[in-house]
Amino acid sequence: MLAPFVNETYNDFSIEANRKGMLxxxxxxxxxxxTHYPLLVGGREIRTDKEIASLNPSDPSQVVGxxxxxxxxxxxxAVRAAHEAFPAxxxxxxxxxxxxxxxxxxxxxxxxxxxxxxxxLEAGKPWLEADGDVAEAIDFCEFYAREAIRYGGAQPTTLxxxxxxxxxxxxxxxxxxxxxWNFPLAIACGMTxxxxxxxxxxxxxxxxxxxxxxxxxxDVLRExxxxxxxxxxxxxxxxxxxxxxxxxxLTRIIAFTGSMAVGIHINELAAKVxxxxxxxxRVVAEMGGKDAVVVCDDADVEDAAKGIVSAAFGYQGQKxxxxxxxxxxxxxxxxxxxxxxxxxxxxxxxxxxxxxNAMGPVITESAMKSILAYMEIGKAEGTxxxxxxxxxxxxxxxxxxxxxxxxxxxxxxxxxxxxPVLSVTKVASFDEALKVANGTIYGLTGALYSRSRERLERAxxxxxxxxxxLNRKCTGAMVGAHPFxxxxxxxxxxxxxxxxxxxxxxQGKSVAERL
Ligand code: NAP
Ligand code: MG
Numbered sequence: 001m002l003a004p005f006v007n008e009t010y011n012d013f014s015i016e017a018n019r020k021g022m023l024x025x026x027x028x029x030x031x032x033x034x035t036h037y038p039l040l041v042g043g044r045e046i047r048t049d050k051e052i053a054s055l056n057p058s059d060p061s062q063v064v065g066x067x068x069x070x071x072x073x074x075x076x077x078a079v080r081a082a083h084e085a086f087p088a089x090x091x092x093x094x095x096x097x098x099x100x101x102x103x104x105x106x107x108x109x110x111x112x113x114x115x116x117x118x119x120x121l122e123a124g125k126p127w128l129e130a131d132g133d134v135a136e137a138i139d140f141c142e143f144y145a146r147e148a149i150r151y152g153g154a155q156p157t158t159l160x161x162x163x164x165x166x167x168x169x170x171x172x173x174x175x176x177x178x179x180x181w182n183f184p185l186a187i188a189c190g191m192t193x194x195x196x197x198x199x200x201x202x203x204x205x206x207x208x209x210x211x212x213x214x215x216x217x218x219d220v221l222r223e224x225x226x227x228x229x230x231x232x233x234x235x236x237x238x239x240x241x242x243x244x245x246x247x248x249x250l251t252r253i254i255a256f257t258g259s260m261a262v263g264i265h266i267n268e269l270a271a272k273v274x275x276x277x278x279x280x281x282r283v284v285a286e287m288g289g290k291d292a293v294v295v296c297d298d299a300d301v302e303d304a305a306k307g308i309v310s311a312a313f314g315y316q317g318q319k320x321x322x323x324x325x326x327x328x329x330x331x332x333x334x335x336x337x338x339x340x341x342x343x344x345x346x347x348x349x350x351x352x353x354x355x356x357n358a359m360g361p362v363i364t365e366s367a368m369k370s371i372l373a374y375m376e377i378g379k380a381e382g383t384x385x386x387x388x389x390x391x392x393x394x395x396x397x398x399x400x401x402x403x404x405x406x407x408x409x410x411x412x413x414x415x416x417x418x419x420p421v422l423s424v425t426k427v428a429s430f431d432e433a434l435k436v437a438n439g440t441i442y443g444l445t446g447a448l449y450s451r452s453r454e455r456l457e458r459a460x461x462x463x464x465x466x467x468x469x470l471n472r473k474c475t476g477a478m479v480g481a482h483p484f485x486x487x488x489x490x491x492x493x494x495x496x497x498x499x500x501x502x503x504x505x506x507q508g509k510s511v512a513e514r515l
Contacts, residue, residue, distance in 0.1 A: 005142055007135070010131055028114065041078045052066070052211055079251055086174060094152025119185060147197075166510070170508075177195060178257070205238065251281060284492055286484075290442045291474050293327070293474055294463075296452065299450050313359060318419060322474075324422060325425065340422075344387075361397050362396045375388050382410065385402040386402040389401075403424065445468070449471055
């Protein structure tokens with residue numbers, strides 16, 4: 001018997017014991033810098049000559065760990081190993097598989113500061129962001145464990161006279177899990193545990209900037225009792241071995257979260273039936289966003305400004321849900337923008353391990369260069385109101401940057417930048433605001449600040465995003481409360497942390513027996 005799902009609480013780092021716990025964990029993880037991590041295939045740890053050096057983006061001279069790097073041959077072995085492990089794992093009772101997730105959640109709770117610290121040092125997450133990511137990973141385990149039990153029993157059917165009619169959900173097969181680096185534990189954990197608890201076996205290919213925290217996930221699941229062979233861990237360059245995993249004839253499902261370009265590529269490649277393949281592959285793709293916050297002339301402007309600063313610059317703007325477009329009605333434009341700039345000026349940028357810093361580095365040198373290039377584009381497209389360049393070195397530190405007077409349709413208003421860059425567009429009416437908000441190829445998150453019941457109701461119907469927030473910021477989705485995933489080029493309309501999600505990893509079987 002399980003208690004109903006509740007979200008994990010966050011740590012309060014103004015409490016000295018928590019602060020001390022985190023500092024000790026950071027020191028411990030720093031003490032493990034330079035460790036070499038193996039791959040895991042069929043329960044065997046494999047070491048390769050070629051390794052990925054995972055750098056600390058706050059100080060890239062520090063190597064968080066060296067991780068073995070899978071070749072296409074090893075990727076092929078990993079899919080085969082997962083295929084071999086599938087029959088036995090698929091016959092485990094859903095309750096037994098769920099128990100492994102519940103235990104994994106308990107282990108992550110016990111190792112919370114340690115996992116937080118790895119994220120701070122490998123992904124450049126400020127403490128609170130790291131803590132939130134680990135909490136979400138725990139939530140996914142708790143939530144999907146309960147969902148597996150719900151989907152595991154016989155489902156309601158209409159009974160035909162003279163028959164016993166049942167409908168069941170059964171697992172599908174080998175699931176290739178390809179997460180991004182930006183929620184390097186939560187998203188990797190969510191996609192992996194959903195696939196596993198549904199009875200599938202998994203090949204996990206972590207994002208190249210964050211393979212070490214993914215190894216900790218593997219370690220937690222092994223400690224929780226996951227049988228060897230059920231989960232393979234194969235870091236490696238997506239460009240070099242990703243196609244082998246996706247195109248493999250034994251791959252049944254691909255669960256991907258990342259950029260639109262890679263998502264489109266995976267979807268196309270997965271659609272091609274390969275020699276020996278006896279099913280159509282399923283692709284669950286959660287992709288990019290260009291998320292807008294709309295502020296009306298009747299909004300609580302101070303409250304909106306607070307939410308915008310947090311949604312635009314939390315984790316350096318590197319969230320798919322981040323506010324990258326601010327759309328403001330002209331009557332409150334000057335007032336709101338002044339408050340947003342004021343709030344942004346207070347954000348300190350520096351090493352993520354220092355709790356005093358509101359913002360850490362961006363993830364890699366190439367990300368930094370791409371964001372800096374967008375800052376230059378912004379200078380040509382509008383008025384620079386704050387920031388506009390590097391904040392410090394040698395880490396990949398960027399200033400939180402705001403551009404005003406950006407016309408709808410400008411590049412920095414249309415293209416996902418994935419960094420601390422906010423474009424502000426002035427509109428004359430609520431109609432125009434909705435039109436601009438809906439005017440990109442994406443549809444992930446969005447927010448509206450207004451006191452008008454009529455406008456709030458219109459936004460419910462007409463603001464076309466998978467996650468809409470009214471009078472609150474557009475980041476910070478909670479498992480269970482805000483099933484997460486977007487429309488259009490933001491993905492395949494799946495909803496992580498929602499009641500439909502596990503069905504994406506299951507297939508229905510109807511059994512009718514004549515009595
Ligand atoms: P990315 O560059 O698309 O990479 C995502 C994953 O795909 C990585 O593991 C990457 O491996 C892998 N990959 C690259 N090429 C591949 C290929 N040919 N075949 C198979 N896998 C391949 O995205 P990212 O920079 O890690 O993450 C940022 C993006 O994720 C943003 O666009 C953001 O909006 C999106 N995101 C969306 C959501 C959502 O829920 N909708 C949530 C979080 C993030 P390598 O690292 O080795 O290249
Ligand atoms: Mg790194």
